[in-house]
Amino acid sequence: MPPIFQSRAIKAAALVGSGLASFSHTRRAAEATILxxxxxxxxxxxxxxxxxxxxxxxxxxRRICALLADGYRVIPLVDLIEAQNKRQSLPPNAVVITFDDGYKSNFKLAHPILKKFDLPATIFVTTGFIDGEELLWFQRVDLALGRARKETIEWKINGRKLRLLLGTRALRQQSLMQLMPEMKQLPDADLLGEVGRLEQALGVDTPLPPDLPAPMRPLTWEMIREMKAGGLVEIGGHTHTHPILSQCDPTAMRAEIFTCRDRIRAETGAQPVSFAYPNGREEDYTHGTMLLLREAGFQCACSMVNGRVGEEAPLLQLPRYGSPESVWEAEATASGAFETLKEWRQSCLKAMSLI
Ligand SMILES: [Zn+2]
Known part of the structure; x- marks a missing residue:
């Protein structure tokens, strides 16, 4: 587990144990959390x-869902959109559950748990992945490094030379963490070519969808329709091939958004209203992306910038938190304790600067 997660896990346990989570649960009840x-x-x-x-x-x-069902109000994302549009307040302690990419396990493993606790959720699907046309590009990088027959490789990217060590599983994981930030900086037009060259250099075949390890496999449209018919799941867009949209030229960006919308509309019979930006940092989408989303009929878009959703949150830049890895972390996130701690820390620093 990377150190950043360890420290977040320890911080979460301290926030719950100290009572700050229950304090925040009451004090910050008007804000929503999107997970x-x-x-x-x-x-x-x-x-x-x-x-x-x-x-x-x-x-x-399952344990996180039990916590949310017990102490929070899990609402559909569309209810949050409606409340923001009508300038109405949200129910206290509102939480929205979202899933990105469109993995088969959303149907096989998550949907039965959502049904058990009667919790709504939005699944943001990458439509080319669901169509079975292609793997997600980052899956290919993961599998290429995991299946490489070499012990080491020198790789030039973005004017840098990386030495990727592949002798053990731990080294392969480190090499993946070293390579991914560089891959994400490539213009989208160059990305798949780079992945193909990497596979070639490592002596691995480009995997086909049936070759994917079970957790990496995509949903099918039949599964999506079944979940949607069940009434708890809303389907949102997540592009057609999962590029970082700010790395696309305007024509490719438009195609990614409109093809995604059209495939969802064709397969589910409904216009998708919500979207999630791949990778989701502020630099991963542009003002032009938001204009295209509006033109395509999307009413909201979620980022991966951490934060709570207050009354003023812009609908095309809704903040979200990453997946909690423990029940304590889910509690510290959903209650707003992480944000309370951040604010206290900032006011302490401000006070100290005035001394
Ligand atoms: Zn994604």
Whole structure:
């Protein structure tokens, strides 16, 4: 587990144990929290995947859902949009559950848990992935490093030379963490070519969708229609091929948004109203992206910038939190304790600067 997660986990436990979470639960009840999940897994023992951060164990998800069902009001994302549009207040302690990418485990593992606790959720789907046309590009990078037959490789990217060590599983994971930030800086037009060259250099075949390890597999449109018909799941857009939109030229950006919308509309019979930006940092989308989303009929878009949703939150830049990895972290996030701590820290620093 990377140190950043360890420190967040320890901080979460301290916030819950100290009572700050229950203080925030009351004091910050008017704000909403949007949580982001990706896939779920039955266990984390599959050595075929290097990055397990996208696949939360289902038992942890079940425990987080039990916490949310007990102490919070889990609402559909569309209710949050409506309240913002009508300038109405949200129910106290509102939480929205979202999933990104469109993994099969959303249907197989998450949906039965959502049904058990009667919790609504939005799944943001990458439509080309669901169509079975292609793997997500970052899955190909993960599998290429995981399946490489070499012990080491020198890789030139963005004017830098990386030495990727592949001798052990731990080294392969480190190499993946080293390479991914560089890949994300590439113009989208160059990205798939770079992934193909990497596969070639590492001596691995480009995997086909049936080759994917189980947790990486996509939903089918049949599964999506079944969940949607069940009434708890809303389907939102997450582009067609999962590029970082700010790295796309205007034509490609438009195609990613409109193809995604059109595929969802064709397969579900409904216009999607919500969207999630791939990668989701502020630099991963532009003002032009937001204009295209509006033109395509999307009413809201979620980022991955951490924050609470207050009355003033802009609908096309809704903040979200990443997947909690423990019940304590879910409690510290949903209650607003992390934000309270951040504000206290800032006011302390401000006071100290005045002394
Ligand atoms: Zn994604």
């Amino acid at each position: 982001t999940f990706h896939g779920l897994c039955e266990n984390t023992g599959d050595p075929g995947i290097l990055d397990w951060s996208l696949h939360l164990p289902m038992e942890m998800f």
